[in-house]
Amino acid sequence: MAVINPAKTEVPTVEVTAIAARDVARARSFAKKHGIPRVFDTYDQLIHDADIDAIYIGLPNSHHCEWTIKALQAGKHVLCEKPISNNAQEAETMAVAAEKSGKVLMEAFHYRYHPLIQRVRELILTNAMESPLRHVHVKFAFAVFSSNDIRWQYDLGGGSMMDTGCYTANCVRYLIGEELDIVSATATPLRKDGRVDQSMRAELQTTSGSSVTALIETSMWSLIPRISIDIRGANGQAQITATNWLAPHVVYNNVTLKTASGKKTSESFTKARSTYGLMLEAFADATLNNNRAAILTDAHDAVLNMRLIDSIYTSAGMSIRESRAEK
Numbered sequence: 189m190a191v192i193n194p195a196k197t198e199v200p201t202v203e204v205t206a207i208a209a210r211d212v213a214r215a216r217s218f219a220k221k222h223g224i225p226r227v228f229d230t231y232d233q234l235i236h237d238a239d240i241d242a243i244y245i246g247l248p249n250s251h252h253c254e255w256t257i258k259a260l261q262a263g264k265h266v267l268c269e270k271p272i273s274n275n276a277q278e279a280e281t282m283a284v285a286a287e288k289s290g291k292v293l294m295e296a297f298h299y300r301y302h303p304l305i306q307r308v309r310e311l312i313l314t315n316a317m318e319s320p321l322r323h324v325h326v327k328f329a330f331a332v333f334s335s336n337d338i339r340w341q342y343d344l345g346g347g348s349m350m351d352t353g354c355y356t357a358n359c360v361r362y363l364i365g366e367e368l369d370i371v372s373a374t375a376t377p378l379r380k381d382g383r384v385d386q387s388m389r390a391e392l393q394t395t396s397g398s399s400v401t402a403l404i405e406t407s408m409w410s411l412i413p414r415i416s417i418d419i420r421g422a423n424g425q426a427q428i429t430a431t432n433w434l435a436p437h438v439v440y441n442n443v444t445l446k447t448a449s450g451k452k453t454s455e456s457f458t459k460a461r462s463t464y465g466l467m468l469e470a471f472a473d474a475t476l477n478n479n480r481a482a483i484l485t486d487a488h489d490a491v492l493n494m495r496l497i498d499s500i501y502t503s504a505g506m507s508i509r510e511s512r513a514e515k
């Protein structure tokens with residue numbers, strides 16, 4: 189739905205013309221419900237169809253690498269769901285495939301395309317706190333109740349650092365504008381499968397050794413949803429906060445600023461469009477008009493994000509998600 193809804197209502201240059209699923213009957217009924225004209229029996233048929241320009245990969249994380257590469261090799265642009273792959277090595281292979289194909293590969297970190305996060309970044313870059321940036325704390329926690337959900341399956345690339353945590357990693361990297369090293373990482377593994385993290389907490393520092401630090405907290409077993417950004421300046425009272433940076437078009441979209449001199453302001457983003465519509469518009473601009481600058485979440489950024497995720501798992505004493513070919 190990350191593509192179907194905005195294509196219908198917000199991005200007229202994009203048309204969802206076909207889908208494929210392992211169970212073709214289910215695909216037919218889905219297509220009927222959403223007004224999608226064509227249904228293919230296999231993913232392979234879909235990516236080789238001559239009338240299709242771009243493929244959206246909404247498969248489990250473990251399948252992103254294989255199908256992204258196949259789609260790129262079939263000459264299609266790809267919008268791939270987050271996290272882009274099971275691990276950094278896969279992401280690197282995907283980035284090389286994108287480069288070779290000359291096609292667009294974009295990771296679906298929709299939040300980055302919204303004016304709320306752009307504003308938070310602008311406040312940092314323009315020193316709106318009137319105090320140097322010192323610490324960025326990003327949270328994304330909610331609850332996944334079904335034990336059958338792909339998010340709980342190691343073999344499908346599950347785990348909280350993968351699902352919700354990939355956003356927090358992406359967000360701190362974006363806001364700080366530098367790559368990060370791990371200071372410490374602590375996971376709560378599932379009792380049923382110790383390879384899968386129910387939650388993760390990671391303290392980070394910049395690779396450049398600057399005085400900026402970060403904390404990310406993520407969970408798939410938090411009965412109270414938490415989505416927040418809390419940024420501190422070197423001066424004790426300098427602060428920027430944002431609630432619901434992930435999907436500000438849905439609910440709660442305030443950004444508050446407290447300067448070092450104590451001045452408080454607040455902005456809300458109630459009139460802004462959906463993160464998904466804005467992301468799809470950028471994808472369309474990059475593919476149809478060859479405006480590659482529209483892409484804020486390219487394959488290179490995806491590799492860096494997966495490297496951070498892998499390092500967090502390793503530092504927490506957990507194994508990284510294996511590539512499917514290794515299984």
Ligand SMILES: NC(=O)C1=CN([C@@H]2O[C@H](COP(=O)(O)OP(=O)(O)OC[C@H]3O[C@@H](n4cnc5c(N)ncnc54)[C@H](OP(=O)(O)O)[C@@H]3O)[C@@H](O)[C@H]2O)C=CC1
Nearest residue numbers: 190208209210211246247248249251269270271296338351
């Ligand atoms: N941007 C966003 O807001 C969101 C992004 N996501 C991302 O999208 C991806 C899919 O998540 P989600 O839609 O929740 O997952 P679902 O389990 O709902 O759907 C995954 C689909 O993948 C297909 N599939 C292929 N092989 C397998 C397999 N071995 N096991 C299970 N499913 C398989 C199935 O389609 P079929 O059987 O029809 O072929 C299934 O419908 C993930 O990467 C996730 O992180 C998820 C939700 C929101």
Ligand SMILES: O=C1OC[C@@H](O)[C@H](O)[C@H]1O
Nearest residue numbers: 270330332339351352434
């Ligand atoms: O936006 C999201 O919120 C909930 C997650 O489980 C999902 O995968 C993600 O993309």
